[in-house]
Amino acid sequence: MLTFDRYEMPATLPEALALWADAPEGARLVAGATDILPWAREGRAGDVDLPLGIDLSRVAELQGHERHGSRVRLGANTVWQDFLDDAQLARWLPVMPHCAVWFADDQIRQQATLAGNLVNASPAADGTPPVLALNGELELCRWAGDHILCRTMRVEDFVTGPGATRLAPGELVNSVTLDCADGYGASFQKVGQRRSLVISVACVAALVKLDETGTRFADVRLALGGVGPVPERLRDIEDRLKGEPVDTRLIEDAAAATAARVASRSRVDYRRRVVPGFVCAALEEAAERARVAQRKEALHA
Amino acid sequence: MPEMTLDMRVNGRKVTRRADPGQRLLDFLRDELNLTGTKEGCGAGECGTCSVFVDGKLVKSCLMPAAKAQGADIQTVEGLARPGELDVLQKAFHKTGASQCGYCIPGMVMAATSLLREAPEASLDEIKERMGGNICRCTGYTKIIEAVALARDVVTGRASPAVLEPEGVGESYIGHNVRRLDAPSKVTGRLKYAGDMVMPGMLHMAVLRSPHAHAEIVSIDTSEAEAVEGVACVITSADVPGKDGFGVFVHDQPVMARGKVRHVGEAVAAVAAEDVATARRALAKIRVEYRELPGLFDPEDALRPGAPVIHDYAPDNVVKHIPIRKGDVDKGFAEADLILEDEFSTQQVEHAYLEPEAGLAYVDADDVVTVISPSQNITHHRHMLSEIIARPINKVRFIMSPVGGGFGGKEDMIYQGMLALAAMKTDRPVRLVFTREESIIASAKRHPSRVKYRMGLTKDGRITAIRFEMLSDGGAYGMSSEGVMRKAAILSCGPYEIENLQVDTTAVYTNNTPSGAFRTFGGMQAQFATESMMDIAAERLGLDPFEIRRRNMMRAGSLTHTQQRLTSASIDRVLEAAEQASRWEPGAPTMRGPMRGDLGGPGTRAPCTLGARFETPKDSKERVA
Ligand SMILES: Cc1cc2nc3c(=O)[nH]c(=O)nc-3n(C[C@H](O)[C@H](O)[C@H](O)COP(=O)(O)OP(=O)(O)OC[C@H]3O[C@@H](n4cnc5c(N)ncnc54)[C@H](O)[C@@H]3O)c2cc1C
Numbered sequence: 001m002l003t004f005d006r007y008e009m010p011a012t013l014p015e016a017l018a019l020w021a022d023a024p025e026g027a028r029l030v031a032g033a034t035d036i037l038p039w040a041r042e043g044r045a046g047d048v049d050l051p052l053g054i055d056l057s058r059v060a061e062l063q064g065h066e067r068h069g070s071r072v073r074l075g076a077n078t079v080w081q082d083f084l085d086d087a088q089l090a091r092w093l094p095v096m097p098h099c100a101v102w103f104a105d106d107q108i109r110q111q112a113t114l115a116g117n118l119v120n121a122s123p124a125a126d127g128t129p130p131v132l133a134l135n136g137e138l139e140l141c142r143w144a145g146d147h148i149l150c151r152t153m154r155v156e157d158f159v160t161g162p163g164a165t166r167l168a169p170g171e172l173v174n175s176v177t178l179d180c181a182d183g184y185g186a187s188f189q190k191v192g193q194r195r196s197l198v199i200s201v202a203c204v205a206a207l208v209k210l211d212e213t214g215t216r217f218a219d220v221r222l223a224l225g226g227v228g229p230v231p232e233r234l235r236d237i238e239d240r241l242k243g244e245p246v247d248t249r250l251i252e253d254a255a256a257a258t259a260a261r262v263a264s265r266s267r268v269d270y271r272r273r274v275v276p277g278f279v280c281a282a283l284e285e286a287a288e289r290a291r292v293a294q295r296k297e298a299l300h301a
Numbered sequence: 302m303p304e305m306t307l308d309m310r311v312n313g314r315k316v317t318r319r320a321d322p323g324q325r326l327l328d329f330l331r332d333e334l335n336l337t338g339t340k341e342g343c344g345a346g347e348c349g350t351c352s353v354f355v356d357g358k359l360v361k362s363c364l365m366p367a368a369k370a371q372g373a374d375i376q377t378v379e380g381l382a383r384p385g386e387l388d389v390l391q392k393a394f395h396k397t398g399a400s401q402c403g404y405c406i407p408g409m410v411m412a413a414t415s416l417l418r419e420a421p422e423a424s425l426d427e428i429k430e431r432m433g434g435n436i437c438r439c440t441g442y443t444k445i446i447e448a449v450a451l452a453r454d455v456v457t458g459r460a461s462p463a464v465l466e467p468e469g470v471g472e473s474y475i476g477h478n479v480r481r482l483d484a485p486s487k488v489t490g491r492l493k494y495a496g497d498m499v500m501p502g503m504l505h506m507a508v509l510r511s512p513h514a515h516a517e518i519v520s521i522d523t524s525e526a527e528a529v530e531g532v533a534c535v536i537t538s539a540d541v542p543g544k545d546g547f548g549v550f551v552h553d554q555p556v557m558a559r560g561k562v563r564h565v566g567e568a569v570a571a572v573a574a575e576d577v578a579t580a581r582r583a584l585a586k587i588r589v590e591y592r593e594l595p596g597l598f599d600p601e602d603a604l605r606p607g608a609p610v611i612h613d614y615a616p617d618n619v620v621k622h623i624p625i626r627k628g629d630v631d632k633g634f635a636e637a638d639l640i641l642e643d644e645f646s647t648q649q650v651e652h653a654y655l656e657p658e659a660g661l662a663y664v665d666a667d668d669v670v671t672v673i674s675p676s677q678n679i680t681h682h683r684h685m686l687s688e689i690i691a692r693p694i695n696k697v698r699f700i701m702s703p704v705g706g707g708f709g710g711k712e713d714m715i716y717q718g719m720l721a722l723a724a725m726k727t728d729r730p731v732r733l734v735f736t737r738e739e740s741i742i743a744s745a746k747r748h749p750s751r752v753k754y755r756m757g758l759t760k761d762g763r764i765t766a767i768r769f770e771m772l773s774d775g776g777a778y779g780m781s782s783e784g785v786m787r788k789a790a791i792l793s794c795g796p797y798e799i800e801n802l803q804v805d806t807t808a809v810y811t812n813n814t815p816s817g818a819f820r821t822f823g824g825m826q827a828q829f830a831t832e833s834m835m836d837i838a839a840e841r842l843g844l845d846p847f848e849i850r851r852r853n854m855m856r857a858g859s860l861t862h863t864q865q866r867l868t869s870a871s872i873d874r875v876l877e878a879a880e881q882a883s884r885w886e887p888g889a890p891t892m893r894g895p896m897r898g899d900l901g902g903p904g905t906r907a908p909c910t911l912g913a914r915f916e917t918p919k920d921s922k923e924r925v926a
Contacts, residue, residue: 007323038345106434
């Protein structure tokens with residue numbers, strides 16, 4: 001059971017940051033609350049009484065998203081369902097709808113934020129692999145007495161271990177910025193105990209851009225989650241494939257090497273069998289979707 | 302507790318309350334507004350019984366602090382149709398018989414409503430995908446999905462609203478959608494389960510549970526907890542005035558641990574207070590000193606000489622041994638051409654009914670101690686409680702509230718005694734609602750069991766003898782173990798006529814969570830072993846699995862394992878129906894492997910995947926990805 005001595009709903013970023021700067025020990029930021037509320041239950045943190053909850057969901061500056069050149073900036077309040085409901089976001093970030101459809105369920109996605117998922121830093125977080133694949137960066141802001149101070153950090157550097165990040169005291173995530181991947185084909189593979197409402201035992205995010213002939217990999221992005229303390233980007237495999245023809249044997253070969261990346265504490269054998277298959281399937285599917293996207297574009301041109 | 306003025310529109314009406322902004326929207330709706338159609342099944346976003354619309358978006362209200370709904374338009378299940386009426390989806394749920402225990406149904410109706418608003422043309426796969434956040438334990442989902450598809454067809458004009466009308470039943474009810482009398486109360490959320498009931502002056506209970514599997518209770522000090530403001534009473538086994546003990550067969554379980562604890566999660570003390578938060582805070586102030594004892598966690602260990610004794614009355618740790626003998630097994634095995642031996646084990650299983658245990662007790666004006674709860678065995682509970690509280694039977698009353706799923710798990714009187722004692726001690730109504738975690742830790746489970754099997758067969762597949770030895774983990778208390786062992790023994794060798802058999806089923810005490818009644822009551826564990834043996838035998842003898850079963854099946858005139866003469870038997874028809882429905886390709890299991898032709902035909906479930914919503918259906922607007 002989670003109780004708060006004080007619960008604040010700031011409407012602006014300066015208000016939120018000022019509250020956070022002066023917050024008593026133990027205070028928490030609350031976004032969608034889909035991690036915080038289940039955390040305060042028997043078997044986990046148990047009954048928790050927090051001195052202060054700062055609810056970010058009404059902070060105007062954290063809403064919405066926009067494109068700046070080749071990057072897409074998502075306000076920290078962007079929720080998972082946005083990737084399924086907003087056609088423009090889906091086009092810019094083609095891997096996100098495929099990840100979102102496997103994320104929790106339709107209802108939790110209305111609440112759960114991408115930023116909360118990254119800060120929560122679960123090794124099994126579904127959000128981190130696609131964000132790594134899209135060269136995600138966080139804008140971290142804090143209150144410096146009379147003005148806001150911000151810095152940016154790559155998500156790859158931000159998540160340091162299970163539940164551990166480089167978020168400094170008084171800081172909050174203001175936005176998540178990602179590569180715009182318009183024209184890429186994408187895939188997200190996930191396995192857990194069931195379909196909906198399930199934590200990944202393993203997941204893979206892939207993005208593929210084809211060359212103009214539609215037969216070679218122009219760009220490949222690949223990231224792995226659920227199989228080690230932190231999700232990781234598979235740059236060596238990306239490099240191996242870039243410029244090469246899209247070929248089943250080559251993909252299988254490259255994927256076989258990924259079994260060695262499994263560094264989890266449990267179900268190692270199972271994960272070692274699943275991961276190469278997932279990498280293969282993800283690359284094939286992403287390549288196929290890239291082909292379809294290319295054909296559509298040609299049709300429109 | 303902080304307070305804030307919360308303004309919302311709830312089901313079209315303006316609502317203003319001074320309330321705790323950090324409480325969950327679920328609590329605000331249920332406790333402040335008494336909208337109990339929104340249920341709590343897990344409190345962790347996993348089950349969907351609490352789904353409500355906030356500004357048109359369906360959310361799980363157990364995961365939303367109430368302050369987030371400030372100024373919002375809320376719609377709960379009570380707001381879907383006018384009182385006395387049903388909307389299209391509710392009618393469809395009624396029509397297809399989609400509601401059974403009903404506890405998941407308001408949430409299901411809400412999820413389906415959201416689905417038809419967002420994707421009125423959804424395919425069956427998309428329906429399943431979009432309903433994925435709501436779970437049900439009774440139906441297997443088929444009738445729920447059928448109801449949603451039916452409503453979809455009506456909403457999109459593909460079917461006439463007349464399909465929602467009741468079907469004529471004609472000669473027989475079988476094969477027709479017969480309307481359940483209680484469905485309207487369930488699809489509208491009107492039905493009150495025990496946890497939905499309130500009485501003026503009602504107290505709330507929380508239970509202190511053992512962290513140890515086996516430990517002596519050296520002392521319990523409740524004084525600090527009793528001193529907490531808002532606490533009305535603290536009870537322990539010292540408050541039991543009569544003969545303390547309940548159970549379905551042996552009354553070996555005290556209302557709260559007496560002298561020692563026998564499993565993790567056993568109730569040790571309970572607090573009744575003005576609200577749940579106070580009761581839970583007070584629990585932390587109860588001081589219990591334990592002296593840990595060696596524990597038993599494996600049923601085989603329980604039978605070893607010198608094993609720790611869990612109940613003084615049973616120094617051998619045996620709850621019950623059921624032997625069955627028929628014919629002469631030695632002779633039978635001697636006649637066999639093939640003797641097979643194997644071992645089979647099954648695991649503990651939780652019922653996971655969507656309604657966690659809940660109850661409300663009060664002492665009425667005539668001193669009748671009354672307990673309302675979803676008990677699956679109220680008459681027996683009433684008799685046991687009368688002894689426990691030392692009151693004549695006419696001063697004890699049990700009222701059975703709607704059972705939000707039981708499956709056997711609500712046969713044991715694991716909390717009703719505590720409620721009665723607290724109501725007697727305070728002279729106020731007291732309610733207890735288990736959390737999901739508490740329900741899992743404290744309620745009985747399906748017996749984990751091991752079967753040692755020996756089967757003798759002739760070359761042509763006739764069984765000549767069976768020796769069947771089952772050892773089950775009864776856990777810390779007897780509960781239904783005796784009955785489960787009887788049933789397991791009676792059903793042990795399946796629907797086959799066996800001339801020579803030797804069956805022993807035994808349940809023993811351990812310090813694991815108690816095992817109790819669970820759908821099939823021991824039958825499943827036994828059939829898993831027997832049917833597996835039949836398949837292994839078919840493989841070894843090169844026989845068709847249906848054929849080997851036919852050669853051994855019981856018929857009219859057969860003598861059962863317990864030597865009852867049958868006047869009829871239906872296994873022949875069951876086999877025939879299964880053979881047809883599966884489009885079975887005859888032959889021994891060894892002959893086919895991946896070449897078999899009866900796999901993957903119509904009716905076979907495709908592997909699970911998501912993303913049906915990405916497939917653009919004809920004549921509809923383009924989808925997102
Ligand atoms: C039933 C269920 C199913 C789930 N399924 C999945 C799943 O399939 N995949 C998956 O990855 N996760 C899943 N989750 C976990 C959870 O929903 C996600 O991690 C979610 O994205 C968390 O976001 P939130 O907005 O709800 O975070 P909150 O619970 O509000 O916050 C999480 C953490 O982040 C901090 N935080 C939030 N916002 C900020 C910010 N702007 N700046 C700094 N700190 C911040 C909070 O203080 C807190 O520590 C599931 C959860 C439930 C209950």
